[in-house]
Amino acid sequence: MARAFNSFPEILSHGFDTVIDVRSPAEFAEDHVPGAINLPVLDNEERARVGTIYKQQSPFLARKLGAALVFRNAAAHIEGPLAHHEGGWRPLVYCWRGGQRSGSFAWMLREIGWRAEVIDGGYRSFRRLVNAVLYERPLPHRLVQLGGYTGTAKTEILGRLQARGVQVLDLEGLARHRGSLLGGQVGGQPNQKGFETALGVALDALDPGRPVVVEAESSKIGEITLPPSLWAAMKAAPWIEIEVPLAARAEYLTEAYDDILSDAESLREKLTPLRRFRGHEVVDGWMDRIAVDDRRGLTQALMEEHYDPAYRRSMKAVAPEIVARIAAESLDAAAQDKAAAEIEAVLQTISI
Numbered sequence: 001m002a003r004a005f006n007s008f009p010e011i012l013s014h015g016f017d018t019v020i021d022v023r024s025p026a027e028f029a030e031d032h033v034p035g036a037i038n039l040p041v042l043d044n045e046e047r048a049r050v051g052t053i054y055k056q057q058s059p060f061l062a063r064k065l066g067a068a069l070v071f072r073n074a075a076a077h078i079e080g081p082l083a084h085h086e087g088g089w090r091p092l093v094y095c096w097r098g099g100q101r102s103g104s105f106a107w108m109l110r111e112i113g114w115r116a117e118v119i120d121g122g123y124r125s126f127r128r129l130v131n132a133v134l135y136e137r138p139l140p141h142r143l144v145q146l147g148g149y150t151g152t153a154k155t156e157i158l159g160r161l162q163a164r165g166v167q168v169l170d171l172e173g174l175a176r177h178r179g180s181l182l183g184g185q186v187g188g189q190p191n192q193k194g195f196e197t198a199l200g201v202a203l204d205a206l207d208p209g210r211p212v213v214v215e216a217e218s219s220k221i222g223e224i225t226l227p228p229s230l231w232a233a234m235k236a237a238p239w240i241e242i243e244v245p246l247a248a249r250a251e252y253l254t255e256a257y258d259d260i261l262s263d264a265e266s267l268r269e270k271l272t273p274l275r276r277f278r279g280h281e282v283v284d285g286w287m288d289r290i291a292v293d294d295r296r297g298l299t300q301a302l303m304e305e306h307y308d309p310a311y312r313r314s315m316k317a318v319a320p321e322i323v324a325r326i327a328a329e330s331l332d333a334a335a336q337d338k339a340a341a342e343i344e345a346v347l348q349t350i351s352i
Contacts, residue, residue, distance in 0.1 A: 001106075001110075001116075001117045001118070002098060002117065002118050002119070002120040003092065003117045003118070003119060003120060004120040004121075004125075005119065005120075005125070005126070005129065006129075007129060007132075008129040008130060008132065008133050008200055008204060009204050011033065011119075011126060011129060012034060012201065012204055014092055016090050016091060016092035016117070017089050017090045017091060018037065018089070018090075018091045018092070019033050019035055019036040019037070019091070019092045019093075019094070020036065020037055020039050020091050020092070020093045020094075020105070021033065021036040021037065021038050021039070021040075021094060021095075021123075022039055022040060022041045022093060022094070022095050022101050022102050022105050023038070023040060023094075023095050023096055023101070023123065024040050024042055024043055024044045024046075024047045025038060025040055025043060025044055026044045027096065027123075028040070030191055030193055030194065031123075031127075031191070031193035031194045031196075031197050032123070032197075033094065033119075033123070033126050033197075034197060034198075034201050036094075037081075039077045039081065039082075039105075040073065041069070041070040041073045041074050041077075041095075041101050041104070041105055042066065042069055042070060042073065042101065043073075046069050046073075049065070050062050050065055050066045050069070053065060063100075066100070067104070070100075070101060070104050070105070071104065071108070074104070074105050074108050077105075078108070078109075078112070085114065087113050087114070088115070089114050089115070090114070090115045090116070090117075091106075091109060091114060091115075091116045091117075092116075092117055092118070092119060093105055093106045093109070093116055093117070093118045093119070094118060094119035094122045094123055094126070095122050095123070096122050096123050096124065097121060097122040097123070097124050098118055098119055098120055098121045098122035098124075098125070099122065102118045102119070102122060103118060106118045127193070130193075130196055130197055130200050133200050133203070133229065134196055134199065134200060134227035134228070134229050134230060135227055135228055135229060136229075137229065138229060138232065138233070139203065139229050139230060139232075139233040140208040141203065141206055141208050141212050141233065142208070142209075142210070142211045142212060143169075143211070143212050143213075143214050143233050143234055143236075143237035144211050144212070144213050144214070144237055144238055144239070144240060144323075144347065144350075145213075145214055145215070145216040145234060145237045145238070145239045145240070145320065146158065146213055146214065146215050146216060146239075146240055146241075146242065146343070147216035147239045147240070147241045147242070147320065147322075148216075148241050148242035148243065148244070149244070149249060149303070149307065149308055149311050150180060150249070150253070150303055150307035150308070150311065151244070151249030151250065151252055151253035151256075151299075151303060151307075151331075152242040152243075152244045152249060152252075152328075152331070153242075153244075153252055153256075153331045153336055153339075154215045154216075154242060155170070155172055155173075155178070155215060156336055157242070157336055157339055157340050157343070158170055158213060158215060160336055160337055160339075160340035161213055161340050161343060161344065163340075164340060164341070164344055166211075166213055166340075166343075166344055166347065167206050167207065167210050167211065167212045167213065168212065168213045168214070169202060169203070169206070169212050169213070169214040170202075170215070171199075171214060171215060171217055171221060171226070172215060172217075172221060174190075174195060174198045174199055174202060175189055175190070175195055175221040175222060175224040176188070176189050176190060177189050177221050177222035177224065179215070179217055179218075179221050179222070180307070181270060181271075181274075181306075189222050189223055189224055190224075192224060192225065195224050196227055199227070199230065211347050211350075213240075213343070213347070214234065214237070216234075216239065216320075217234070218314070219231055235318075237320075238320070238321045238322070238323045238350065239320040239321060239322045239323065240322070240323060240324045240325075240326060240343055240346055241322050241324070241325045241326070242325075242326050242328065242339060243325055243326065243327045243328070244327075244328050244329075244330075244331060245329065246300065246303060246304065246308075247300075248328070248329065248330045248331055249303060249331070250296060250299045250300035250303060251296070251330075251331070252331040253299050253303070254295050254296045254299045257299070258295075261295040261298065261299070262295075264290050264291075264293070267290050267298075268287060268290060271283060271286055271287070271290075274306065278305060278306060282305050282306075285301060285305075286298060286301060286302065286305075289301060323346065323350050324342075324343075324346040324350075326339050326342050326343060326346075
């Protein structure tokens with residue numbers, strides 16, 4: 001039995017007890033239906049082996065070997081992670097295109113007595129639903145961009161806005177990157193497809209009738225490209241800009257980026273390519289500060305000589321509609337709370 005889904009929200013509210021992705025671990029790691037568990041009926045090596053036989057020897061031999069492996073692995077799953085399920089359990093199963101892997105596994109589950117169905121079209125049909133939301137139609141959400149120079153605690157203020165009941169979209173959190181040259185995080189970023197699925201889930205949870213605050217970004221966050229529907233909505237969105245003195249920004253950023261600033265070798269590696277843009281004299285000054293572990297001085301120099309000029313150029317190019325400017329003399333917890341309260345008040349007065 002195949003279950004067809006016609007929209008991204010529909011598949012998120014599928015109503016089944018468990019979603020089972022029977023693709024290989026490598027396929028699952030790239031992207032998967034939200035909430036799915038991975039019970040591969042062919043592991044990475046087995047899938048590659050069957051594919052090689054299919055192309056180089058015989059489709060029949062490949063299917064014969066594949067069937068043996070699929071049923072052997074399926075039996076292990078039934079004896080192991082699925083053994084505790086009672087007779088009324090309703091699993092939803094999918095593979096790449098809703099074909100032999102998911103069909104075979106679902107058939108075995110139904111033979112036991114479980115009410116298993118497969119996703120019509122498999123992962124490919126799910127991916128089409130994601131593309132429809134992020135590539136093919138305008139977003140229905142009313143975005144407001146939160147802008148400001150580097151080091152104005154925009155990400156933290158987003159969190160404080162969310163705690164106040166304001167709708168926010170944390171793109172840097174979804175991309176697992178702080179959105180700058182030094183913004184990489186431990187564990188790296190998700191791949192593009194995985195990011196887009198997480199973005200789709202986040203958007204689905206937001207009320208299109210209320211404004212959504214999103215941190216101002218370029219079209220890329222690290223290696224992640226913002227999909228066109230989101231980017232178009234961001235470019236059309238009004239801005240609220242946070243203004244904080246340089247010294248306060250440097251103090252805040254020195255603490256926030258302590259993990260990065262404490263790794264001198266990695267810092268040198270990341271900053272060296274900027275010689276072609278900022279010149280040897282400027283970058284040599286940064287390297288001198290790294291050598292003496294002057295983290296505060298390095299942070300302020302990077303803002304004055306790299307981040308702030310880049311922000312000013314971007315603002316000239318983008319020329320956003322700035323509906324309010326929120327001034328803060330510091331970025332301690334109380335100042336961030338005050339900024340969040342002022343932004344919330346602005347949101348209640350602007351028409352989007």
